[in-house]
Amino acid sequence: MTMDPLSDVLRLLKPTSFGLRGLNAGGNWQLHFPASAGIKAYAIESGTCWMLLDGGGDPVRLGAGNVVLLPGRSAFRLYTSTAAEPINAFQFFPSFPVGTTGTINGGGDCFGIGGFFDFEGRHTELLLNVLPAAVHIRSEAGRAALGVLIDRLMQELREPQLGSALIAGHLAQTLLVEALRLHLADAPGQARGWLAALGDLRMRAALSAMHADPAKPWTLANLARTAGMSRSSFAAHFKETVGEPPLEYLTRWRMMLAADRLAQGRTTLAMVAPTVGYNSVSDSKVRSSFVIL
Secondary structure, eight states: OOOOHHHHHHHHHOEEEEEEEEEEEOSSOEEEEOOOSSEEEEEEEESOEEEEETTOOOOEEEOTTOEEEEOSSSOEEEESOTTSOOEEHHHHGGGSOTTSEEEETTOOSEEEEEEEEEEOSSOTHHHHTTSOSOEEEOOHHHHHHHHHHHHHHHHHHHSOOTTHHHHHHHHHHHHHHHHHHHHHHHOGGGOOHHHHHTTSHHHHHHHHHHHHOTTSOOOHHHHHHHHTSOHHHHHHHHHHHHSSOHHHHHHHHHHHHHHHHHHTTSSOHHHHGGGGTOSOTTOHHHHHHHHHO
8 A cells, every 4th residue: 555645754753652541530620731742632531621731822621522632842731720739740640550540539520531642753843843732623523433442542551461562552553643634624724734735635646646756856847747736836835835845845755764764774875865866875965965964
């Protein structure tokens, strides 16, 4: 199966560790999440609470079925009362095993599930920088789909069997991909950069072509034909949507691929260069690009 741009990027970022735990809270409470690397994900199963980014903005009410993703650039709070003594979430959640549920004030009012995704790839900003500070999944069908994945993942973590570690890893990655798909479908106006372009069929065609064959000698003209647009219209629309000209995006993607392949330690620059569109390591473009990296 041919890789698509979203799969390509996630493969390059290498989602690795994840954790998923339940929360059963009652009365007045407040959990504070410091800014951190990776992506946080939370789903409310019953009851209500509020979410507030420390950087400002209005509080967001979260009710049953609501799912949010937070790229981690900003600290944030989940709470029922800002007057409650803040609890450090990074101390609270690790105090009980993954797949199980922690309790605040005896529980009973608000039940949710939360977790995180970390990445071991070098270019995590490629995904994190194109996401808004908070992604709020709103569609009923989307929330139902995520709910099924979350329930199964919690079960594998709570009651591990043979192969559970592998199944849990695949479920966690599927959960992340599904949430990003829903983000594009539910609120395309919130997306930006290459992620926004995936919601535009013409831009997706051009990006998919570049990702499918990065070594091809792409030009503005043949990329425009792939998108079914005139050269000038394509160049302007790509830059407006993605945030950089098409050939600059292609060069950056090629260099990310090359850096990732070299980091694996099983190849050389001379072997990698042709696979990302350069004739040899003496090509001035590849030399200058690796200086930038």
